[in-house]
Amino acid sequence: MDDKLLEKLADEYGTPLYVYDGELIQNRFHRFQSAFSELDAKVCYAYKANSSLAICALLRELGAGADCVSIGEVLTALKVGVNPRDVIYTSNSKTDEELSVALAAGVNITHDNLDELEVMAGIARKKKKQARVSFRVNPDINPRTHPKISTGLKESKFGLHFEKDLAFNAYKKACKMDYIRVAGLHCHIGSQILDAGPFVEAAKKMMAFAFRLKKELGTTLDYIDFGGGLGIPYKKDKKLEPKELAKAIVPEIKKGLRNLGYQPAIVFEPGRYIVGEAGVLLTRVNSVKKTPYKKFVNVDAGFNTLLRPAMYEAYHEVKVVGKKDQQETYDIAGNICESGDILAKNRKLPKIRKGDLIAIMHAGAYGMSMASTYNSRPLPAEVLMRGKKTDLIRERGIQEDLHWKQKIPEDLA
Numbered sequence: 001m002d003d004k005l006l007e008k009l010a011d012e013y014g015t016p017l018y019v020y021d022g023e024l025i026q027n028r029f030h031r032f033q034s035a036f037s038e039l040d041a042k043v044c045y046a047y048k049a050n051s052s053l054a055i056c057a058l059l060r061e062l063g064a065g066a067d068c069v070s071i072g073e074v075l076t077a078l079k080v081g082v083n084p085r086d087v088i089y090t091s092n093s094k095t096d097e098e099l100s101v102a103l104a105a106g107v108n109i110t111h112d113n114l115d116e117l118e119v120m121a122g123i124a125r126k127k128k129k130q131a132r133v134s135f136r137v138n139p140d141i142n143p144r145t146h147p148k149i150s151t152g153l154k155e156s157k158f159g160l161h162f163e164k165d166l167a168f169n170a171y172k173k174a175c176k177m178d179y180i181r182v183a184g185l186h187c188h189i190g191s192q193i194l195d196a197g198p199f200v201e202a203a204k205k206m207m208a209f210a211f212r213l214k215k216e217l218g219t220t221l222d223y224i225d226f227g228g229g230l231g232i233p234y235k236k237d238k239k240l241e242p243k244e245l246a247k248a249i250v251p252e253i254k255k256g257l258r259n260l261g262y263q264p265a266i267v268f269e270p271g272r273y274i275v276g277e278a279g280v281l282l283t284r285v286n287s288v289k290k291t292p293y294k295k296f297v298n299v300d301a302g303f304n305t306l307l308r309p310a311m312y313e314a315y316h317e318v319k320v321v322g323k324k325d326q327q328e329t330y331d332i333a334g335n336i337c338e339s340g341d342i343l344a345k346n347r348k349l350p351k352i353r354k355g356d357l358i359a360i361m362h363a364g365a366y367g368m369s370m371a372s373t374y375n376s377r378p379l380p381a382e383v384l385m386r387g388k389k390t391d392l393i394r395e396r397g398i399q400e401d402l403h404w405k406q407k408i409p410e411d412l413a
């Protein structure tokens, strides 16, 4: 994104501000989709990466389905016009009420345990409406990424294990239930994965399991969903292009499909890959402080705005807008009252002064969607650029938002 434009947007809308490049989102969506065109794969964008309405609407316009991890995300997908058939609702913990809403909406429901399946069957029977269900399986694969985003390890809370036939028995049970249509098979092994190996392992296990379901239970699935997880080059060193990923896993999937003898749809749920590189977080420098040990740049964003560095020790490239040359080493310090609130450590950057504008790159995924009002700071604003057109897609939060729905008991007022 052009420095002059970033300055202009920061002046117009204030900071902290998320700016998204809609054309890059489009490019990444098409790149992913075309890499898997041989399988005619359905791309269900993972809303958790960025569930801002305009971003979801842009992806719906491009033809994306929706991978949703809460009923809130399901309702967002429906609001932006995604066909319920293209919505996959996956959560390890759903309330009975949420299951009812999902059934009424007609979306695909991924179960992660048998208690939930029983509840779902009960509701479906009562409503006389068929539920389209799948199970998330735990393929016991190390995705070689950050532990907090490794989801398919055998110790993980997610999925039904192949071990001890837990996953198989779930399908066996579901197949016999009234008002339950066993529609899919799902896995998601983790996030920010830059190595095709774990995806290949998962594909092999999934296809073998689908084969077993067909052979032993006669189950033909409507879809097999391989989840998301493709990483992006935050550090500009390592990357895995969808084409390379496809080259590694498509032959495995095709081999599996030939064995199956029928044609389920193939689904992927990329989130980060689609929106991660397209987002920049703009933040203004409040002050610069030298200690005997470090130089801190205090900015007007913090881990309430971008949680990834504090939560995952994540690296984001940092630029000083309108300045070049690397002269000094700084830590970019957030404005949250926690010593862990450092957005970037030991970065060689141009000399920074109060009032400079800092751009934190590749902040489109798990940025705004993880933002909070911690320390009583309202949420940032968001802008979507498409060519020369820029639209404010979320107004900056205000103080009143922080008090919304709160009540002071009469005797304390």
Ligand SMILES: Cc1ncc(COP(=O)(O)O)c(C=O)c1O
Pocket: 046, 048, 049, 067, 069, 090, 188, 190, 191, 192, 227, 228, 229, 230, 269, 270, 271, 272, 273, 365
């Ligand atoms: C079930 C599920 N699907 C898809 C995704 C998207 O992952 P990513 O953004 O790494 O592509 C996630 C994220 O963790 C997830 O939990």
